[in-house]
Amino acid sequence: MAEARSRAAPRADLREVADAQAGMRPSPSPDAPLDTEALKGERVIVHETTAEGWCRGTLEADGYAGWLPAGALGPPGPAPTHKVAVPRTLVFPGPSIKLPPREALSLGCRLAVARQEGPFAVTPAGGYVPARHLTQLDLFAADPVAIAEQFLHVPYLWGGKTSLGLDCSALVQIALTACGIRCPRDSHMQEAVLGTPIAGIADLKRGDLLFWKGHVAIARDARTLIHANAFHMAVVIEPIAEALARIAAAGSGLTSVRRIDARSGILPIVP
Numbered sequence: 001m002a003e004a005r006s007r008a009a010p011r012a013d014l015r016e017v018a019d020a021q022a023g024m025r026p027s028p029s030p031d032a033p034l035d036t037e038a039l040k041g042e043r044v045i046v047h048e049t050t051a052e053g054w055c056r057g058t059l060e061a062d063g064y065a066g067w068l069p070a071g072a073l074g075p076p077g078p079a080p081t082h083k084v085a086v087p088r089t090l091v092f093p094g095p096s097i098k099l100p101p102r103e104a105l106s107l108g109c110r111l112a113v114a115r116q117e118g119p120f121a122v123t124p125a126g127g128y129v130p131a132r133h134l135t136q137l138d139l140f141a142a143d144p145v146a147i148a149e150q151f152l153h154v155p156y157l158w159g160g161k162t163s164l165g166l167d168c169s170a171l172v173q174i175a176l177t178a179c180g181i182r183c184p185r186d187s188h189m190q191e192a193v194l195g196t197p198i199a200g201i202a203d204l205k206r207g208d209l210l211f212w213k214g215h216v217a218i219a220r221d222a223r224t225l226i227h228a229n230a231f232h233m234a235v236v237i238e239p240i241a242e243a244l245a246r247i248a249a250a251g252s253g254l255t256s257v258r259r260i261d262a263r264s265g266i267l268p269i270v271p
Contacts, residue, residue: 082136
């Protein structure tokens with residue numbers, strides 16, 4: 001297997017995710033676990049390409065590294081101008097919703113818009129996207145909880161990062177990124193760098209993050225939280241007291257509560 005792979009390129013190659021999403025895995029095999037998903041329009045720094053059609057790369061947005069299918073990547077296109085601002089939208093081959101869509105894009109996918117034609121934003125490749133489903137790259141939502149609530153009942157998927165399935169830390173990353181806040185991909189990374197710690201759950205506010213070992217949830221208010229979890233196998237809203245008791249019974253106690261605010265030191269995303 002090692003002999004069949006090409007040698008590493010002499011320099012890193014900048015590529016772009018051309019598919020709606022591309023799975024990133026710890027090894028170059030479709031049977032390897034899913035670590036995360038890169039979304040359409042994301043830039044990838046490719047370090048190596050194998051003869052079997054895999055690229056070892058690093059996501060430019062959050063620094064996550066792993067293996068992606070080479071066929072899901074392409075050369076960088078025109079600079080993106082807009083992003084998908086709804087859980088899922090469709091790309092049509094022409095200016096009619098009666099046409100069979102080309103692809104379905106999830107929240108956060110990045111697109112270059114060449115022009116607007118009626119209710120559609122038109123990409124340089126001739127894709128027609130409902131303009132009301134897009135927003136400019138430099139415009140951000142104000143409430144990460146409201147973003148997370150748009151994914152209510154989406155199935156739990158380890159490593160997933162779209163409205164077809166996602167995990168706990170992806171829900172947090174998607175919600176914070178939509179609000180212009182840089183956020184790592186995994187929960188232990190998020191706990192290490194996001195926000196400032198607060199004493200506990202007595203003073204919970206909307207948007208506070210609750211962490212356990214290997215898990216994270218977002219407070220909706222002082223009594224309820226929203227999270228993607230493997231117990232319900234979905235994104236759910238549930239009472240904080242019930243979640244704490246159930247997770248504690250499974251052997252994991254709350255490790256920290258963190259608040260993201262103007263004093264947290266987290267910088268806005270550069271579009």
